[in-house]
Every structure is written in structure tokens, then in C-alpha cells.
Amino acid sequence: MRDMVRETILRREDLIMPYFVAETGSEDMVKPIETMPGQNQLGMKALLERVSRAVDNGLKSCILFGIPKEKDPMGSSGYAEDGVVQRALRELKKRFPGLVLITDVCLCEYTSHGHCGVLTEDGHVLNDPTLTLLAKAAVSHVQAGADIVAPSDMMDGRVAAIRTALDEHGYETTPIMSYAVKYASAYYGPFREAAESAPKAGDRKSYQMDPGNWREALREAAADVAEGADFLMVKPAGPYLDIIRLVRNNFDLPLAAYQVSGEYSVIKAAAQLGWMDHDTVMMESLLAIKRAGADLILSYFTEGVLERL
Numbered sequence: 001m002r003d004m005v006r007e008t009i010l011r012r013e014d015l016i017m018p019y020f021v022a023e024t025g026s027e028d029m030v031k032p033i034e035t036m037p038g039q040n041q042l043g044m045k046a047l048l049e050r051v052s053r054a055v056d057n058g059l060k061s062c063i064l065f066g067i068p069k070e071k072d073p074m075g076s077s078g079y080a081e082d083g084v085v086q087r088a089l090r091e092l093k094k095r096f097p098g099l100v101l102i103t104d105v106c107l108c109e110y111t112s113h114g115h116c117g118v119l120t121e122d123g124h125v126l127n128d129p130t131l132t133l134l135a136k137a138a139v140s141h142v143q144a145g146a147d148i149v150a151p152s153d154m155m156d157g158r159v160a161a162i163r164t165a166l167d168e169h170g171y172e173t174t175p176i177m178s179y180a181v182k183y184a185s186a187y188y189g190p191f192r193e194a195a196e197s198a199p200k201a202g203d204r205k206s207y208q209m210d211p212g213n214w215r216e217a218l219r220e221a222a223a224d225v226a227e228g229a230d231f232l233m234v235k236p237a238g239p240y241l242d243i244i245r246l247v248r249n250n251f252d253l254p255l256a257a258y259q260v261s262g263e264y265s266v267i268k269a270a271a272q273l274g275w276m277d278h279d280t281v282m283m284e285s286l287l288a289i290k291r292a293g294a295d296l297i298l299s300y301f302t303e304g305v306l307e308r309l
């Protein structure tokens, strides 16, 4: 009877799997990310194998993060035609035409200093010159096969800049999933090992949100809606369920939430210590995010959940 009256149900279609595709090793590379047990940096061939298995299990969508061979202060490998993400998109699109391909649009994986934008000589992030480069990255992703672009940089005006650039290149129908409400969270710690994107100096507090703020979440989301966002995202997810609910109640766009690396790793670590039951907590953590109002969840548990559903 409980099944008949359950209000929230997790579906395969709700889940988006993040993948880290790397050109720092061989095509077969599966390099475990120590701080995220079960997650790996993948060479191109290894990525295709991994995705193929997940698609067989019902994977609907994935989001790609790139780990390039070369980094420079302008993050130019992030918008190169033969960049690692661009190459992965072409391969994935060819083999899995039904898989919805999302790309993370930011510069921090590609800049030698690890910040999400270009810097002044004294190390400040320059907002407007960064917009041009983000727009270039987004266009290059769509040209290579991305179905949705997801800017995560938190520069002001980026959604409008990307929308304009996509339209100019004839991609009027390609949606933008905006990391609209992104907190400066310590839960991102393990990801920075995964994506090798930790800032060399300073932090990202000048362009990410203060964890104590909720009204600001409404302002950030409203700005991105006005600029043309098609999906909104809240990040992290689990520690910010109130924010997910707040955004859900105030905006009617599809809402995604990102269950970030730290949320994943605390569950993995506690389960390894035998302190919590892995699968039960995994499912509950995702159900809670959905109950709070998320339509879509980006989660490193996706492959594992697909095996269970």
C-alpha cells in the first residue's frame, strides 16, 4: 500500500551522469579518483565503453567535464575544435544518438591558474572578457554535438552572452542549463582532484554565492531567466534542499540540482567504514533532492542507481 501512496518517485530519466574525459593519458586510461571512490578520469575509449554500459542500463543523459593535456592562462583548450570535450562529443553523438549530451561550460578546467575566468595581473577575475571566451566554448560544444550547454562559471551576463552567440551561429533551439544558484561550497573539494581544477591562488568567493544567503538565490535565478536560461540549477543539492524548494516555488523552468562530489564522497566514506548502508542512503539522498523540487539530478551515483532501478 505504501507504494500506492508514495508522492515522490525517482526515475531513470531524472538522472544525469557526470563524466571526466581526459587526454592526459592513453585512450584506455581508467584513472581512479581517490577522493571519489568508484569515479575515474577516463581516456576516450574508456569513456565510450563506460557510457555504452550505462546506456544499456537506461542512461538518458550525461554531462562532460574535460581534462586537457595543455592549460594556459586563457583556457584556450576549452574552446578548441579538437579539444578533449569536443572530440568526446563527436564520438558520443555518433554512437549514442539518443543520449542527451550536456557540457559544462567553464574555463577553470583549462586555465593554468585554475580560475573560471581570465585574470588581471594582480589575480582578479575579469568578468566581461571572460564572457567572450565562454560563448566561444559553448558554440564549439554545440558544433561538436552537445544538446544542452551548462555554464557553471558564475560570471555576470554569461547566459545572455552564450544565448546571443548560439543564436548567431544558428543554434536558436539549443537550450542553456544555467548553474544559476551556485554556492561557494567546501563540498566541491573532491571534484577539484577529479577535474584538476583547484585555483592555484585565492578562491572563488568573489563569483560564487555565500552559503548563508537565500534571497540572493532568487536574484541570481531571476537574472538568468531574464537572460534566456532554459533550465535552472542549484548546486550543491543535499545541503541546500531549502534553496531547491525556494527556486521551485518561484520559477517554472525545469530545475536541476547537482549532488556534488563531497555529497557523494561522504556517503562512500561512511559506507566503507560500515557506518551507513550505502545503497539505502544513496537512494534516500536522491529521493530527498527530488522531493525538494528538483526535476533532474546530476549525480555520481547515476550509474549505480541505474543498475538498481
Ligand SMILES: [Zn+2]
Binding pocket: 106, 107, 108, 109, 115, 116, 152, 153
Ligand atoms: Zn569553473
